[in-house]
Amino acid sequence: xxxxxxxxxxxxxxxxxxxxxxxxxxxxxxxxxxxxxxxxxxxxxxxxxxxxxxxxxxxxxxxxxxxxxxxxxxxxxxxxxxxxxxxxxxxxxxxxxxxxxxxxxxxxxxxxxxxxxxxxxxxxxxxxxxxxxxxxxxxxxxxxxxxxxxxxxxxxxxxxxxxxxxxxxxxxxxxxxxxxxxxxxxxxxxxxxxxxxxxxxxxxxxxxxxxxxxxxxxxxxxx
Amino acid sequence: xxxxxxxxxxxxxxxxxxxxxxxxxxxxxxxxxxxxxxxxxxxxxxxxxxxxxxxxxxxxxxxxxxxxxxxxxxxxxxxxxxxxxxxxxxxxxxxxxxxxxxxxxxxxxxxxxxxxxxxxxxxxxxxxxxxxxxxxxxxxxxxxxxxxxxxxxxxxxxxxxxxxxxxxxxxxxxxxxxxxxxxxxxxxxxxxxxxxxxxxxxxxxxxxxxxxxxxxxxxxxxx
Numbered sequence: 001x002x003x004x005x006x007x008x009x010x011x012x013x014x015x016x017x018x019x020x021x022x023x024x025x026x027x028x029x030x031x032x033x034x035x036x037x038x039x040x041x042x043x044x045x046x047x048x049x050x051x052x053x054x055x056x057x058x059x060x061x062x063x064x065x066x067x068x069x070x071x072x073x074x075x076x077x078x079x080x081x082x083x084x085x086x087x088x089x090x091x092x093x094x095x096x097x098x099x100x101x102x103x104x105x106x107x108x109x110x111x112x113x114x115x116x117x118x119x120x121x122x123x124x125x126x127x128x129x130x131x132x133x134x135x136x137x138x139x140x141x142x143x144x145x146x147x148x149x150x151x152x153x154x155x156x157x158x159x160x161x162x163x164x165x166x167x168x169x170x171x172x173x174x175x176x177x178x179x180x181x182x183x184x185x186x187x188x189x190x191x192x193x194x195x196x197x198x199x200x201x202x203x204x205x206x207x208x209x210x211x212x213x214x215x216x217x218x219x220x221x222x223x
Numbered sequence: 224x225x226x227x228x229x230x231x232x233x234x235x236x237x238x239x240x241x242x243x244x245x246x247x248x249x250x251x252x253x254x255x256x257x258x259x260x261x262x263x264x265x266x267x268x269x270x271x272x273x274x275x276x277x278x279x280x281x282x283x284x285x286x287x288x289x290x291x292x293x294x295x296x297x298x299x300x301x302x303x304x305x306x307x308x309x310x311x312x313x314x315x316x317x318x319x320x321x322x323x324x325x326x327x328x329x330x331x332x333x334x335x336x337x338x339x340x341x342x343x344x345x346x347x348x349x350x351x352x353x354x355x356x357x358x359x360x361x362x363x364x365x366x367x368x369x370x371x372x373x374x375x376x377x378x379x380x381x382x383x384x385x386x387x388x389x390x391x392x393x394x395x396x397x398x399x400x401x402x403x404x405x406x407x408x409x410x411x412x413x414x415x416x417x418x419x420x421x422x423x424x425x426x427x428x429x430x431x432x433x434x435x436x437x438x439x440x441x442x443x444x445x446x
Contacts, residue, residue: 009268014291034313034411035324037306039262039271045232046269048262048306050328068237083271087258087413092434096352096363097370101258105273129319139404140319147320169421181362182428183421186437188257190310193410198392205405211315214409 009109010162020163023058029106029163030055030084034132034190038062039081040112053082054127058158060108061115061124063151071152075114082108082156089188093170094181102166102185109160115153124153135210194219232332233385243386246281252329252386253278253307257355257413261285262304263335276305277350281381283331284338284347289375298337298377305331305379312411316393317404325389325408332383338376347376358433417442 002023004010012019020026030036036053039046054061060082064071089102115121125148129137143151170183192214195207212220225246227233235242243249253259259276262269277284283305287294312325338344348371352360366374393406415437418430435443 014288035308035310035326037260037262037271037308039260039269039304041264041267041269044264045302045332046262046264046304047332048260048271048304048330050306050308050326052324065237079268081262081269081271083260083273085258085260085273089416090257090355092356092359092363094363095366095370096348096359097366097374099352099355099359099363101275101355103258103273107271109268109270125319129322132313132322132324133315133409136315136319136322140315140317140322141399141402141404143318143320147318151320169419169423176364177423178425179364180425180428181364182431182434183424184430184434185419185421186356186434187416187419188413189416190411191414193312193412196392196408196410198406198408200392200400201406202401202403205403207407208405211405211407211409 004159004161006162007160010107010160012162012164018164018166020165026106026158026161026163027055029086029104030060030158033084033086036062036082036084039083040078052128052132053084054124054131055158056124056127059155060158061127061153061155063125063128063153066150066152068152071154075112075152075154077111077113080110080112080156087188088167090186091166091170092183092186094172094176094179094183098170098172100166100170102168104163104165106161106163108156108158110156112154112156115155121148121153125151133210135208139208192216227382227384229385230383233330233383235385235387241387241389243388249329249381249384249386250278252309252327253283253381256307256309259285259305259307262306263301275351275355276307277347277354278381279347279350282378283381284350284376284378286348286351286374286376289373291375294375294377298335298375300334300336303333303335303379310411311390313409314389314393315406315409317395317399317402317406321393321395323389323393325391327386327388329384329386331379331381333379335377335379338378344371344376348374356433358431362431415439
């Protein structure tokens with residue numbers, strides 16, 4: 001399993017036993033997360049903005065409106081930080097101090113750069129559509145010239161990257177295990193609800209399989 | 224309904240119809256979110272780190288290990304950005320271009336400041352415990368002197384703050400509504416799974432009501 005190089009900036013100093021640097025772990029977290037948070041600086045003020053991403057190989061891509069002040073700033077080689085966090089559970093310890101969350105997060109540092117090659121841009125937009133829902137690519141109308149012009153694509157190399165992961169039960173101090181307090185984990189995960197067809201949907205268009213499959217069990221039972 | 228003042232930095236320029244500045248909306252999003260992402264700058268490099276927060280009035284509090292490089296940097300009045308994002312759904316449009324997400328996000332800008340007053344610190348640590356799970360405060364052992372010493376608390380005023388919200392069905396261009404493509408929303412929400420008692424839990428300690436209530440329907444059905 002190949003590892004990303006650990007640098008001074010990505011070396012995790014707090015709770016280093018939660019750190020992971022291997023490619024497979026980092027890619028898995030990036031691919032599972034539906035959104036990331038991008039950090040960048042304008043006039044000494046940091047900003048953190050949520051956005052959609054997609055990974056292709058060792059590159060992470062973001063896209064947005066060509067009118068976005070964030071992507072303008074980023075596309076010119078600004079230093080950025082892209083962070084992805086999956087929340088996996090509430091960790092209820094016997095002591096307030098050892099309460100925690102189970103999570104899997106990735107931090108990527110580096111400059112962002114605008115992608116201008118039309119072929120790469122097309123592939124990236126496909127990857128982002130697939131990332132939202134793999135079924136959409138074959139159905140939705142592809143971007144036309146006007147839409148492509150209105151879209152900016154930027155990339156960051158997944159190179160200075162680290163993951164931080166907490167799993168498992170709470171970790172109380174030895175002397176606290178005798179306390180008469182329930183302890184454990186409440187798992188959390190992002191779950192789909194019942195699909196809501198667009199009120200303007202034309203008659204005779206069935207819900208596609210990939211949407212039906214996304215729906216929760218109780219929706220299937222009620223059909 | 225009172226509003227936060229809109230400043231040059233918080234005025235939302237992209238899709239301004241999604242912007243909200245009223246106190247109730249912003250507080251509601253902050254209180255519902257279990258984690259935030261904190262952006263700060265060290266040596267021109269922005270960092271974005273996920274962490275737990277709690278709001279008390281018009282102040283947002285973060286806490287962590289006194290050994291954390293993030294909180295050291297932040298506690299000294301560094302400019303920061305705290306962003307909270309709730310992902311509410313996948314928006315599947317007839318066109319790739321108009322695919323989107325439904326979400327509610329808040330961005331708070333400003334300096335962070337360490338909280339040193341012991342009474343305020345205690346109240347904040349209680350608020351954070353409550354934010355994770357209101358039921359825990361009465362049960363878990365409170366922080367002792369050593370634990371309090373190992374904890375740093377920082378605050379940011381909720382003043383330069385804005386919310387951005389997208390709800391509802393996809394918005395395609397007029398001429399695309401005739402396309403034979405399914406469109407709609409797949410709602411998403413963070414859902415609890417079956418509670419997992421700590422394997423080291425002492426016998427005879429029942430799962431508390433507030434944990435049972437958190438559990439999903441199918442767990443209750445299986446009991």
